[in-house]
Amino acid sequence: xKVEIEFDSSWQDDFLEKIDDDGPWGVWNLFKLAIEAExxxxxxxxxxxxxxxxxPNLTPLPHQVxxxxxxxxxxxGKAILADEVGLGKTIxxxxxxxxxxxxxxxxxxxxxxxxxxxxxxGQELNSKFFIPAVTQKKSYVWEQCxxxxxxxxxxxxxxxxxxxxxxxxxxxxxxxxxxLKNNKTKNYEFVQNLKKKFCxxxxxxxxxxxxxxxxxxxxxxxPGHLGSETAFYEKYxxxxxxxxDNQHLKELVNKVMIxxxxxxxxxxxxxxxxxxxxxxxxxxxxxxYEAICSLKNEGDWLQTSAFSVMTLQREACSSREAVFYTLKxxxxxRENPSMAFQQQMELLIKKVEAVQTNSKAxxxxxxxxxxxxxxxxxxEYRATQLYxxxxxxxxxxxxxxxxxxxxxxxxxxxxxxxxxxxxxxxATEAGGEGINLQFCHHIINFDLPWNPMRLEQRIGxxxxxGQEKDVKIYNFAIKDTxxxxxxxxxxxxxxxxxxxxxxxxxxxTKLGIGNIEEHxxxxxxxxxxxxxxxxxxxxLSSMIEFADSMKEGGSQHAAAxxx
Amino acid sequence: MxxxxxxNFLLQYFQANDCPILxxxxxxxxxxxxxxxxKELMNRPFYWHYLEKTGGIPNPMKLTLITDHNxxxxxxxxxxxxxxSPRLHQIFASTKNLAKYIRLYENHxxxxxxxxxxxxLCMNVKISYQCDRKRDQFRSIGLQLIHGALVxxxxxxxxxxxxxxxxxxxxxxxxxxxxxxxxxxxxEKYLKSLIMEDDHTWAEEAKQRWEQDLRLLxxxxxxxxxxxxNYETEKQALQEQYxxxxxxxxxxxxxxxxxxxxx
Numbered sequence: 001x002k003v004e005i006e007f008d009s010s011w012q013d014d015f016l017e018k019i020d021d022d023g024p025w026g027v028w029n030l031f032k033l034a035i036e037a038e039x040x041x042x043x044x045x046x047x048x049x050x051x052x053x054x055x056p057n058l059t060p061l062p063h064q065v066x067x068x069x070x071x072x073x074x075x076x077g078k079a080i081l082a083d084e085v086g087l088g089k090t091i092x093x094x095x096x097x098x099x100x101x102x103x104x105x106x107x108x109x110x111x112x113x114x115x116x117x118x119x120x121x122g123q124e125l126n127s128k129f130f131i132p133a134v135t136q137k138k139s140y141v142w143e144q145c146x147x148x149x150x151x152x153x154x155x156x157x158x159x160x161x162x163x164x165x166x167x168x169x170x171x172x173x174x175x176x177x178x179x180l181k182n183n184k185t186k187n188y189e190f191v192q193n194l195k196k197k198f199c200x201x202x203x204x205x206x207x208x209x210x211x212x213x214x215x216x217x218x219x220x221x222x223p224g225h226l227g228s229e230t231a232f233y234e235k236y237x238x239x240x241x242x243x244x245d246n247q248h249l250k251e252l253v254n255k256v257m258i259x260x261x262x263x264x265x266x267x268x269x270x271x272x273x274x275x276x277x278x279x280x281x282x283x284x285x286x287x288x289y290e291a292i293c294s295l296k297n298e299g300d301w302l303q304t305s306a307f308s309v310m311t312l313q314r315e316a317c318s319s320r321e322a323v324f325y326t327l328k329x330x331x332x333x334r335e336n337p338s339m340a341f342q343q344q345m346e347l348l349i350k351k352v353e354a355v356q357t358n359s360k361a362x363x364x365x366x367x368x369x370x371x372x373x374x375x376x377x378x379x380e381y382r383a384t385q386l387y388x389x390x391x392x393x394x395x396x397x398x399x400x401x402x403x404x405x406x407x408x409x410x411x412x413x414x415x416x417x418x419x420x421x422x423x424x425x426x427a428t429e430a431g432g433e434g435i436n437l438q439f440c441h442h443i444i445n446f447d448l449p450w451n452p453m454r455l456e457q458r459i460g461x462x463x464x465x466g467q468e469k470d471v472k473i474y475n476f477a478i479k480d481t482x483x484x485x486x487x488x489x490x491x492x493x494x495x496x497x498x499x500x501x502x503x504x505x506x507x508x509t510k511l512g513i514g515n516i517e518e519h520x521x522x523x524x525x526x527x528x529x530x531x532x533x534x535x536x537x538x539x540l541s542s543m544i545e546f547a548d549s550m551k552e553g554g555s556q557h558a559a560a561x562x563x
Numbered sequence: 564m565x566x567x568x569x570x571n572f573l574l575q576y577f578q579a580n581d582c583p584i585l586x587x588x589x590x591x592x593x594x595x596x597x598x599x600x601x602k603e604l605m606n607r608p609f610y611w612h613y614l615e616k617t618g619g620i621p622n623p624m625k626l627t628l629i630t631d632h633n634x635x636x637x638x639x640x641x642x643x644x645x646x647x648s649p650r651l652h653q654i655f656a657s658t659k660n661l662a663k664y665i666r667l668y669e670n671h672x673x674x675x676x677x678x679x680x681x682x683x684l685c686m687n688v689k690i691s692y693q694c695d696r697k698r699d700q701f702r703s704i705g706l707q708l709i710h711g712a713l714v715x716x717x718x719x720x721x722x723x724x725x726x727x728x729x730x731x732x733x734x735x736x737x738x739x740x741x742x743x744x745x746x747x748x749x750x751e752k753y754l755k756s757l758i759m760e761d762d763h764t765w766a767e768e769a770k771q772r773w774e775q776d777l778r779l780l781x782x783x784x785x786x787x788x789x790x791x792x793n794y795e796t797e798k799q800a801l802q803e804q805y806x807x808x809x810x811x812x813x814x815x816x817x818x819x820x821x822x823x824x825x826x
Contacts, residue, residue, distance in 0.1 A: 012747060196797075
């Protein structure tokens with residue numbers, strides 16, 4: 001077979017000129033060293049990984065090395081990396097990128113990740129992989145820098161978009177690629193138009209369920225691998241639920257996708273220690289809570305939703321500040337409030353004012369002082385967050401706030417402050433996603449979210465690969481309140497806290513319980529008696545238990561599906 | 564590359580560039596850079612520009628490189644060097660850059676007898692076989708510029724010969740019959756013919772992978788009428804991904820004047 005041979009002759013003129021001018025010539029010792037250096041850099045084999053040799057400070061896990069090798073040698077550098085959460089997809093992608101760079105196959109790289117992870121990706125590539133990745137801040141980086149990390153939302157907008165389309169990328173990496181499952185979106189179109197010589201799609205959740213989503217994702221990576229659109233849907237029904245229905249399709253997908261499962265990797269995970277701390281209300285707090293509960297039975301409240309009462313109840317378990325904030329909002333929103341409504345409100349506000357201490361905050365303070373180490377406090381409410389920050393400061397404890405709404409730079413800054421200076425990080429719910437805080441191993445759940453997935457994400461911030469210590473989780477629950485019900489009836493029953501990350505995700509998707517929170521509001525709001533509530537809660541938890549046992553009994557294919 | 568090899572390499576590099584070695588202890592070295600090497604390695608063009616404009620006294624930096632943290636003192640400040648570190652690769656690149664072309668004479672011991680030295684053209688190259696994967700090969704070729712003899716592993720042979728940059732006493736060089744320019748062409752032709760005879764299964768396989776993906780692509784777009792920009796982009800990308808190519812790149816080379824019997 002004839003292969004094109006390219007002979008580099010760019011040096012010839014230079015050389016001939018030196019001969020004509022008789023020098024200047026190089027030194028023999030350096031000349032010899034140059035050959036020695038080159039011999040070390042030469043890679044005599046197509047197969048095998050060079051990257052680990054270049055990364056003495058990184059100890060990749062066996063499954064990560066194996067994945068990198070697979071992608072390069074058997075998948076031709078186009079793959080979906082769909083490991084279960086926390087197995088180090090970033091490391092795998094980094095290894096592949098490094099390998100291609102060492103071999104000189106890849107120079108120009110575009111890495112698209114969620115905005116909250118841009119800085120982290122940049123840092124990891126620089127510090128762990130010695131890859132000079134630049135985070136996108138100015139529009140000229142696209143042209144001037146070889147490895148750029150950016151959020152997809154920035155990249156798809158002009159002026160960036162047009163410049164990006166003019167670049168010739170060797171490798172494109174997309175984190176959280178499951179967001180591209182819909183081929184009608186702007187993001188999908190943007191990625192589809194990129195030239196992809198080599199391409200890695202990273203997805204945290206398995207492409208579950210719908211065959212349509214799988215088709216879209218694979219077609220992005222390797223158009224035609226699953227056939228053309230019409231042919232594909234002729235063969236597989238569009239609304240078909242699961243990949244597992246079709247062995248052939250599963251095999252096809254597995255050719256472009258690697259999914260390592262926690263159980264197969266044999267990694268020792270640090271333990272979770274869960275401690276539930278039951279707290280008694282002070283008498284004034286109890287009065288406020290009871291006053292809110294009694295609202296349910298009063299006429300004027302029937303027309304407002306059960307939701308508001310439920311919210312107030314939960315807030316009363318968190319802080320008086322949270323209650324006050326909501327009350328104020330309710331008063332402002334209502335047009336022409338009736339006398340009765342106003343009186344009710346005033347009564348409640350009086351009760352709020354009567355509360356002088358926060359039992360949970362006292363307990364939290366005591367705990368933090370005993371722990372004497374970094375602690376993350378999670379709360380659902382911003383008012384509570386502000387209060388806690390003030391309260392801790394009164395007692396000489398440094399803390400930093402964290403919210404999902406913070407801009408990327410501020411998030412990074414807060415994380416940095418927490419790591420280097422403050423003892424406590426106080427995060428609201430939205431802060432649960434997008435940052436890794438492995439250097440900390442204590443979590444206080446100041447109040448409990450009603451969606452177990454959100455709780456999972458909270459814990460997942462610190463209980464992940466790289467966590468070296470056992471993780472301690474403290475759950476606060478006020479006795480004889482909705483909070484205690486949730487904790488006892490739901491979380492403890494399904495052993496949520498003892499599970500490893502990712503498991504619950506599978507169970508809930510399988511059950512098709514999309515919004516567990518709605519179920520709970522329904523149970524608490526609509527039940528007419530304590531007994532009814534208990535029964536409904538038990539129903540829910542047994543459903544989850546059932547799905548769990550199904551999972552254990554079910555097949556253990558390392559396939560695309562979620563069984 | 565072992566840490567000890569790296570240590571020796573660094574030492575030789577700085578010595579060859581006339582940098583005073585301030586300390587050379589197990590696990591680390593400290594060198595005083597010369598102005599030339601400071602400019603080459605430290606990446607501070609503004610400082611040098613400023614200095615040249617103001618005519619100040621140049622103050623090149625000292626550099627401490629740690630090759631083994633266990634052996635080096637605990638509180639030593641310096642850069643860690645390992646095989647993958649950017650600094651080492653910068654030094655590799657600089658080595659190549661500083662000694663691309665060379666001319667040397669054999670330092671023979673023939674006494675007062677007039678000795679002819681024959682011209683050799685030496686080329687050290689890297690041959691890269693590239694598709695969606697890549698491998699390289701090092702080759703060192705010597706061409707005698709009188710009667711055109713070709714010698715493989717030329718560099719290894721040179722290592723056995725005492726060489727000097729100045730022509731030794733009682734020696735004279737014979738001018739080449741083959742001009743260096745046509746010498747290069749001869750070596751190029753030789754390398755190409757050599758490569759042609761190679762086993763190219765790797766290229767066949769790459770082509771098969773390419774064709775297979777191309778078929779899938781065609782199939783994917785067959786429903787879509789008319790010209791499609793994405794299709795063209797994807798097709799282009801496949802070519803860049805798989806197309807087998809062989810590249811011969813130049814590492815360094817030069818002229819060597821050697822006695823007749825040496826090679």
